[in-house]
Amino acid sequence: MLILNPDPAHGAPLDAADAALLGADAADELARYLAHRPDHRPTPLIALPCLAARLGVAALHLKDESTRFGLGSFKALGGAYAVVRLVLEEAARRLGRPVGYADMGAPEVRNIAATMTFACATDGNHGRSVAQGAAMLGSRCAILVHAGVSPARVAAIAGLGAEIIRVDGTYDDSVEEAARLSAARGWTVVSDTSWPGYERIPGLVMQGYVAMVDEALAAMPAPPTHVFVQAGVGGLAAAVAGHLAERLGARRPTLVVVEPDRAACVLETARAGRPVRIAAGAPTVMAMLECYETSLVAWRILARAADAFMTVSEEDAVAAMNRLARPEAGDMAVVAGESGGAGLAGLLRVAGDAGARQALGCGAEARILVFNTEGATDTARYRDLVGLDPALVAGAGSAPDQ
Template sequence: MILLNRRPEHRQPLVAADASALGLAGVDEAERFLSHRQNHAETPLHALPALAAELGVGSLHLKDEGLRLGLGSFKALGGSYAVIRLVLEEASKRLGRTVDVTELDESDVRAIAAGMTFVCATDGNHGRSVAQGAGLVGARSVVFVHSGVSDERVAAIARFGAEIVRVDGGYDHSVRQAAEVAAARGWTVVSDTSWPGYERIPGLVMQGYTVIVREALRHLPKPPTHVFLQAGVGGFAAAIAGHLAIVLGEDRPMVTVVEPARAACIFATAEAGRPVKIPHEEPTVMAMLECYEASPVAWRILSRVGDAFMTVEEEDAVAVMNRLARPAGDDPAIVSGESGGAGLVGLVRAAASPDTRAALGLDAYSRVLVINTEGATDPGRYAELVGMAPEDVLLQTA
């Protein structure tokens, strides 16, 4: 299913708060913070000429976040960045001076961080990022996980020292419970979704994601004409699309937001014209996108810079995982987790439909960018779906 954006605010400027979070100054700050991370390195941008030819587009590039900061996901850029920013702000307030990221290891800063507790809800990847950020600064982290999060993903969060709290129900239940417990105990919620009165911290999380765009634009031969972005609550898609709109202006690409048909809260929001919650909570193989309530801040951005919204099916996601693992021609082999290739799934589905190609202006001259948002964050599940261990996939291009 595809829905073009007919909202009156479509292609209007971002509101001031969103433009500030996602603009040039914001990405400068995020990159500066990253430069102080010991394992920071730009993630690769792969050209996929064989797949581009199959799909009938001029070029296809994939930005691979499966290697980001040792966490295997783009989420490494959001939660940990927000945690570090919040610790420095608290230290600045208590010490009566501006505290810079270069001072994170100073004893007085670490003493302040040690008294702070950061809490979040997660499908897996965001929790690891928050836990990693807390560990870097010496703070405590508590991560709420719902019943659909695999034991392997929970163990990966716990390895960073987080306290794990299991929650019955789905992701949205865990978000609410995390917020309630944090409010009662004076903890700081670091969420990648927003709600009334809680917008700034999700804005910091999204600000971290803008680094992906800056890195990609540095290495693309020309800016993309089309971008397909996966969405859970919408924060990632909003960050990427918002920054592209700010940087490229009228030359910005056509942005298509892609979701699992079973958890399409942004699609439903686009239909309704306001943030909505899907009444059912049906699980999807695209587990990191298993969200049923749109982030209001993300929708505020996407209503302006999202050009189309579409849904994809379970079997399509698995097919793309396998296609990336077994490439044609000179395309590299890429490890993409269950949710990582959802944007590419959208492109594959769009390219196969003459009507959708026409609606999106997709043709033999299109320059398409997609982002692999995660690698094999659950290696056992990956091997089950692809029939190869992730390390064996990578050996093909070693």
């Protein structure tokens, strides 16, 4: 399913606050933060010229977030960054002087961090990022997980020192419980979704994602004409759309938001013209995108800066994983998790539909950017779906010419 953005605000400039959140100043702030992380390396931008030729487009680039900070997903940029910002702000308040990224290891800052507890709900990846940020500074951390979070992903979060709290129901239920528990216990919620009265911290999480967009633009030989980006609550898609709108202005690419057809809350929000909560249905293989309520701040940005919304099926997602693992001859193999290849799945669906291609202007001159938002964060699940060990795929390099 594909719909063009019907919102009356489509194409309008971002609100001033959102422009400040995702514009050039945000990119500069992130650069200062990343300069003080010794584990920071820009993630690869991978050209897939053979698949581009197969799809009938001029170029296809994939930004591979599977190695970000050793956490396996783009989420590593958001939650940890928000935790660091919040600790430094609290330290500045208590110490009565400016505190910057260079002070992250200072004893007086770590002593203050040790008095703070951060909490969030997660499908797996956001919780790892929040836990890593808390561990970096010596804060406590509680992560709420619902029944759909796999044991391997729960273990990875616990391995970073976080307390695991199990919640019945869906991701959205765990978001509500994280807010309730935090209010009762004096914890700070670092959520990747927003609701009335709670926007600043999700905004910081989104701001962290600007770094990968900036890296992609710097590495591409020419700016993209089209971007396909996946959405859960919409934070990633909004960060990508908003930064591209601020950075490129009238030259911004056509941006398509891609969701699972079993959890398409952003598409339904676009139809309704306001953030909506949809009914939970059957679980989706794209577990990191299994969200049923759109983030308020994300929708405010997407209403203006997204151009189309579409869904992909379970089979589409698994096919994208396999296509990246077994690439066209001459292209590089890529390890993409269940949700990681969803943007590419959207492109593959559009490429095979003449009407959709025409609606999006996705012709022979198109230069496409997609994001591999996660690697094999559950290796057993990856083997089940792809039939290959992710370590072998990662070491395969380019497919031989045939």
